[in-house]
Amino acid sequence: MSDARQDPIADNEVLVELKSIAKTYKKGKEVVPVLANLNLTIKRGDFLALMGPSGSGKTTLLNLLGGLDSPTSGELIINGERLDKYSGSQLTQWRARNVGFIFQFYNLMPVLTAEKNVELPLLLTNLTSKERKLHVAAALELVGLADRAKHYPKELSGGQEQRVAIARALVSDPNLLLCDEPTGDLDRITADEILALMQELNREQQKTIVMVTHDPRAADHARKIIHLDKGALVKDSIGAGGHSKKSVTTGG
């Protein structure tokens, strides 16, 4: 999809492979196609922005990549596993091991402190309470919120909430970070900080990131930008994130 001479991850292994993926929904008796004959590969360590108008299939594609939904037809292979063959409970287990989610509205548990929110995915592992606490501290440190560990979501700014959500997505060390409009609810400056943090996670931690966004400035932080329209891939391009490195700042 891109020029190997300019792409530092060109030699990386393929993490995600979509072959002739189609997704349709039933609306009454009508069958509505959302994705049609979609072919896509994502290499480990890539940072991909998915763009397109509303109804183009971005979120549906993200849901498929996250194991929240299954394709109607086609092959969906992530990290060597055929997700299109998995049952609901298998997908649930797979999500816990392989994916971190970051949402537009953060989706933190309001009754839990930042550290307890970050600890949630670790409850599905075999880690002891002490080990979980170490992982949580490291994740909060990584997003620059070590000093906000005991704060509840309502005591944090939007940017800080999103950082906690990123820490929660990272804490179990998933193969794939999926972000649905992660800066859609933030002001420009805070959004830039979050995007810079994501760039850092991609470059320094080699996290593979797929981000759905409407915002071209946000998309520009990715290595690659993929445009969808009416459920089909219409264009891909190289984002500024593929060339420049931005510094990461902390706080809201």
Added chain:
Amino acid sequence: MYYLFFIIKNLGRKKARTILTILSILIAFLLFGLLRSLSVAFDSGAEIAGEDRLITINKVTLIQPLPFSYLNKVRALEGVENVTLANWFGGYYQEKKNAFPQFPVDADTYFDIYQEMYSLPAEQMAAWKGDRVGVVVGRALAQKFNWKVGDRIPLVGMFAQKNGSTSWEFVIRGIFDAKEKRADTSMMFMHYDYFDKARQFGEGTLGWLIIKVKNPAQADQVASAIDGLFANSFSETKTSSEKDFAKSFAKQFADIGLITTLILSAVFFTMLLVAGNTMAQSFRERIPEVAILKTLGFSDAMVMFLVLAEAFVVVLCGGAAGLAVAAKVIAVLSDKFAANLPGLHFSMAILLDGLMAMLLLGLLTGIIPAIQGLRLNIIAALRRR
């Protein structure tokens, strides 16, 4: 610990609603503890009654007497170890509100048959047997009226004496104690011989027979033999185990068990609706959060467990507090009503029944939101955000 912390935190979101729900459950289980204890107390005569004792009454009704001659006829039957008699006296002390159970009995045999339930010092027994107007009273009754051995007790009886007076006077010759905690010591026993000779009407009859059988396994045959012996006579009999007799006697006043069951059914049904609605409402408010848990990889079963656990915590908090208050109240009441309701106490069986009721209520109130959680579609739920 994390999950318990999470559950408690979730319940703390709407503190007023949670507290009110817990309070209403507390009241339900307080009623449960009180009414069940009361029901057991009324039934306690039946509980402690041994299967080796039979009661023979007139087939028509308990208040119809039996001929005195039946005593020796029954005694002669095979399988009968001992037999004694009793009659209703139906008197009161000073005022009608001071009514208590009094029974003319045969002093020689009555305490033999009930020797595992009551103890009476030998010298007091001898003193009683030696005094025609002597009586023995239970410890609870003596304490209630501050009676002691030697006191003269005037009673107004249901039966008139030959001189037409219903005033009777007795002398306390002994105070008996219970060997079993729930044995009733609020009674008075007087001599049947004296009572029978002194009363104006009904001489030569008795109220009921109490039979001790040699082998409890043959109690049915003995009962049939007794009733067969008097079949087609002027006074046919009905013989049953003492347990059945006590139950039917208690039911003469009211079917306390049925009343208790009906009240508690109504209370728990209402509670089911109240707590069930609260849990359903609480779940509906958190559908997107439940969807996030599932997105993170929490299984359907785990989500179902978390929702159910919340219902159980609410019910167990309210229920345990309700039963604790009931136990305290019953402890106070059992002292106060020791004479009238000697079996009144908060038993382990009631506690276990209460725990079972809590588990059932928790399950029923939590099951609908838990199933909704189980079936929750993540994508649809996240769209609600």
